[in-house]
Amino acid sequence: LQNTAVLILARGGSKGVRLKNFQTVGGISLVGRSILNARNAYLEDITVSTDHPLIALEALKYNARILIRSYITATDWAPSIWGVEEFIETRPDVTVVVLLQVTSPLLKAKHLNLALKKLHFPKAFDCIFSVTRSYKLRWTFRNETMYPVNFNVQKRPRRQDWSGDFIETGSFYIARRKLIESGYLQNNK
Numbered sequence: 001l002q003n004t005a006v007l008i009l010a011r012g013g014s015k016g017v018r019l020k021n022f023q024t025v026g027g028i029s030l031v032g033r034s035i036l037n038a039r040n041a042y043l044e045d046i047t048v049s050t051d052h053p054l055i056a057l058e059a060l061k062y063n064a065r066i067l068i069r070s071y072i073t074a075t076d077w078a079p080s081i082w083g084v085e086e087f088i089e090t091r092p093d094v095t096v097v098v099l100l101q102v103t104s105p106l107l108k109a110k111h112l113n114l115a116l117k118k119l120h121f122p123k124a125f126d127c128i129f130s131v132t133r134s135y136k137l138r139w140t141f142r143n144e145t146m147y148p149v150n151f152n153v154q155k156r157p158r159r160q161d162w163s164g165d166f167i168e169t170g171s172f173y174i175a176r177r178k179l180i181e182s183g184y185l186q187n188n189k
């Protein structure tokens with residue numbers, strides 16, 4: 001049986017927008033929105049990992065659990081996986097982690113549910129994350145030269161010629177414990 005937990009990483013020290021995770025969209029804070037999104041997807045085990053008292057209070061207001069984030073995992077240079085690893089260390093019972101990013105407040109509970117179903121069917125996948133399909137033809141600039149990234153200039157694909165690229169939306173990352181324990185949120189399985 002799977003023990004699915006939602007994790008929301010919401011540190012206080014955001015660089016771009018001050019106390020970003022506490023900012024509101026339509027009168028509800030980003031942290032609050034993530035918690036409500038999880039709950040609307042029938043996920044009850046919700047933890048907000050933070051290093052900031054105001055964010056912790058906000059999370060409590062929505063009846064989420066709090067994890068006091070360590071200094072290291074709350075720094076500017078810490079990747080999310082560190083915060084996820086810190087969380088599962090405190091929760092040996094958890095087998096699946098749903099990482100919700102507060103920067104995607106418009107996530108639909110329906111999509112989160114579909115993703116969770118996909119984790120188990122048609123087979124047991126290690127991870128599921130949110131992407132959008134893109135047919136945009138991309139170029140990169142390296143060593144003073146432009147290079148096509150995802151197509152061949154001599155054989156430019158038409159939209160109907162290929163299945164496109166998948167771009168992470170950053171909305172959610174679902175991963176099984178064993179994958180996280182190996183140090184990653186994603187693989188191709």
Ligand SMILES: CC(=O)N[C@H]1[C@H]([C@H](O)[C@H](O)CO)O[C@](O)(C(=O)O)C[C@@H]1O
Pocket residue numbers: 078079080081101168169170171173185
């Ligand atoms: C799970 C994860 O890796 N989250 C990372 C996200 C996603 O890569 C991005 O949302 C994808 O669109 O980007 C950051 O917010 C960023 O670059 O500032 C850092 C954060 O650690």
